Amino acid sequence: MNYHWDWQFFFQEADDGLKYYEWVISGLGWTTAVSLASLAVALLLGSVLGVMRTTPKRWLVAVGDTYVDLFRNIPLIVQLFLWFFVVPELVPDKIGIWMKQDLPYIVTAVVGLGLYTAARIAEQVKSGINALPRGQRFAGLALGFTEWQTYRYVRLPMAYRIVLPALTSESMNIFKNSAVTYAVGILELYFQYKQIIEKTSQVLEITIVVTLAYFMLAFVMNRMLAFVEKRTRVPGLISGTGGK
């Protein structure tokens, strides 16, 4: 193969005065920031939606179900483009202009990725709550808890433990999905990957490095949540065995 290997190029200076390896590190930083912020949005909203879908109130269930159907059946990249290029045109002019000019890209990207992931998390939270025996809720109500209190003290603490493995894989997915935000101008790892290829043509070296970086992010997330899983495990239950 007449491919010219050159690992040294990482230490060469790019146009902006930074070295290429610094581009990779900065991309890694943005990927982490976007992913963690989106994960926070997704966990919060996903939990609310998931709980809504298990309540006895019909309209709450309908709202939650509609949300999940809507956000799961449109590709992520299309959703991001909607938030960036369509929503600002549909809202009142003043807000639209503010969204286009003053609102930082990263906020829109985080909201987009967060709302997309929330649908998946809602699905898991719901199945976690539904996995509990009905008697748990009845027991709570019999103790004089309100509906909300049965969630707060009885059902959610168990439901989260049950779905923790699924949440772990969703948290790893969000790092991969964050790569799509390059399309709306976030300077994250994949963006830098693409840019470095354009500037240097050292495809193989940078592919190896960026692949390893994504591996590392997934691995760290996996270990952190395995730790949480271990710490929150309820003794005597089968659920939660295995660190995956």
Place this chain on the structure above:
Amino acid sequence: MSDFDFSVITANWHFLAEGLRYTLQVTVTAMIGGIIIGTLLALMRLSSNKPLQWFAAGYVNFFRSVPLVQVILAVYLILPLLLQFLTGKMIPIGAENSAYFTFTIFEAAYYSEIMRSGIQSVPRGQIGAGYALGFTYGQTMRLVVLPQAFRNMLPVLLTQTIVLFQDVSLVYAIGATDFFGAADKITQRDLRPVEMYTTVAVVYFIICFALSRLVKRLQARIAIIR
């Protein structure tokens, strides 16, 4: 909202339909290829041969930990290098064609995990029964285990295909003209992002929503009562 211009959509409908056709072609190709390779990987993973197990596990874990957009771009750039190395000639592949290959090998990793749990859902006694009838390993798998695994996992395989159908939109990264790519190219020319991106979202939603409802009904119909 009042100036939503439907004529932009009707005027470009042909181009959009071409894009949608490409998206469907990639989806179907990657589904068939992915399920075949995925099944082979699952069999390797469950075999008693250690190197085969490692290979399958490595393959699956590798593709499951990298972002799809990165694989799409990397294959697009590296495949020609590899072909040149193997054949000694420069063979231009093109973004459209490289996507067929990328999605097949990428989705194989996901289909393989589904097939693996499908095979594991078949009771062990079935394999014993196959051998007792004098079947070879291949016959036992082909005639006894895989049909049941496939049936059990059909809804999950189809759900994965809906995900795949949506993921084809990521060929945006290499500039191939899929459904979304077509809409994006029209937007660049006509500067009507609202009409174009909304159309894409609505069409994707209708197709995926309808398919996922069908999968749900199928799931209820084929469930084996034990």
